[in-house]
Amino acid sequence: MKARTTEVDKISVDTLKPFSQTEDSLWLDAKYLLLTKGVPAPESLISNLKKWGFMEVLTKGRIVEPDASATEISDGDEIIEDEDEEEFQNARAFYQELALFTRKVYEMFSRKRQLDLQAVMERVKALIGIIKTEKGPMLQIAKLNCSEVDYLINHTIKTTIIALIIGEELNFSQFRLVELGTAGLFHKIGMMKLPFDICSKIYNKKSELTDIEKKLFTTHPALGMNLLNDYFKEAKLPVIPDIIRGVGEHQERENGSGYPRGLKKGQISETGKILAVASVFNAKISARPYRAGMNGHLAMLEMIREMGGLYDAKVIRALLFAFSLYPPGTYVQLENGTIGVVVNVNENAPKNPIVKLILDENMNVYQQSMRLDTKDTQIDIKGILSDQRLKDLRAQKLIPMK
Structure with a gap:
């Protein structure tokens, strides 16, 4: 902790009351910080200062007396989170709209082979913008949800958000982020070609998959990649390799244990590596009908333990620095x-x-x-x-x- 070099005022400990605050940080001496600006003084801190023989503390700001509401708590009181809810309004509204848009994209593509790639990319650009302006709420990924769509669509969007946050941490250009986000929104498109029973079993855990169903499930990345390849050819559009490979490789693992091709390390595209980490991390922290979501901290520790084995070390470090060891919501x-x-x-x-x-x-x-x-x-x-x-x-x- 850096020493304070500017002059400060001495405040008698006797003038401090529980929950009182100072307009600037509170210091024990020139090197030891007691409380940052705006943090109320706990009763135990005041009593301990007196017990230890400290009669004065240092601050550049004046003491602000606590409001009565800060100390009086009735039995029926609940936490008021109006400020946090305000911060979440834009993020939640955007998420809801994106969820409905993504569901429509999946339905139109699987039923009629219709896809407006430009519209999808424009939504991805908007998502990148909301991540930049509402970073705090968007980091609390487990709190974002749309009840009007199924788990697959919610998982797709959350994976895309996590992937874009990782991409930002890796200093991706805007162009590169758009491609990454587009791959994210399409990374589960192959699931639309699987029998409904398989998807229901996987996401609702109603029963175990048969051996044949397991083999079918492992084909969904390749199915998605082929669907997009065919679309680009039919629409006479230039193929975008990062999008195609990201969709086809999001289940590959660094040690070759993934599917569908068992690729290893350098054989896997960076987009595939990022989507692999984003998809698994979201799956861990997301609630399912048969289990609660994992604590973000514990999920992060599990991801770190598999760094270099299942997941790319650079991508895991980006996930860690973007979400912290204690992800928002913990x-x-x-x-x-x-x-x-x-x-x-x-x-x-x-x-x-x-x-x-x-x-x-x-x-x-x-x-x-x-x-x-x-x-x-x-x-x-x-x-x-x-x-x-x-x-x-x-x-x-x-x-x-x-």
């Missing part, structure tokens, strides 16, 4: 005992995301929206909340329902 406990949810990431600091504080160390609800940048403080993440802990806190109405 509930965490900080070292000071407070509980919050990750809402955004810090560039080049995958272990230090931005956390929205929800509960203080005494399990009191923060009624005002407060965010902590763990990169700029000495308060690290202690760990994630277990599924049971989350369930208990939700039952007590201490954190929002899903």
Whole structure:
């Protein structure tokens, strides 16, 4: 932590009240940061300062007294997330519209062999734009959903979003991102040529696939690639290799264990490598009728463990830096005992995301929206909340329902 070189004011610890804030960061001395600007002072911090014999702290800002609503919590209080909901409005609205558009594209292509490639690319350009302007909400991929379409379409769009975020992390050009996003929207098009029963079994887990059905399922990348190849020829359009290969290679793996061709490392296109990572990561964190979605942190750890074996190391690193070790939407406990949810990431600091504080160390609800940048403080993440802990806190109405 860099030392402060500008002059600061000394504040008596006795003037600090629980939940009070300062207009600037609060320091113990020139090197030790206690709280960042806007973060309320926990009662335990004030009592510990007195117990340790510290009578003064440093800050450049004045003390702001807490509102009554910040300290008074009734039994029926629930977390108010109006600010977060506002941030999500644009992202959710765009996602809903894109889901309906993608469903129509799949239906028209599978039934009538009709495809407006230019319209698809324009939607991809719009998606790239919304990712740039609404990065925080778009990173909370598990919260985006459209109930009017099936799992296949939702998975297709989420995979595309993750792939584009990875592409941005890899500094892809706009042209390259459009091709990547287009491949993403088409990467499951081959599933439309499989019997409905197979798709239903896979996504709803109603029963196990037979050996014949398993073999049929492994053909969907090749089916999709052939469908697009035929379309380009029939429409007399130049074939776009990155799109075709991405669709055909999204199930290939670095060690050759993938399908349909068992390609290895350098044989797999970069688009195929990115879609492989994006598709699997989304599958892990997405809920299915037969199971809940995996915690984003645990899913990230699993992806990292398979780096170099199943997945390209460069792509996994891009996924990690784009979503952080604690992907947005992950509930965490900080070292000071407070509980919050990750809402955004810090560039080049995958272990230090931005956390929205929800509960203080005494399990009191923060009624005002407060965010902590763990990169700029000495308060690290202690760990994630277990599924049971989350369930208990939700039952007590201490954190929002899903």
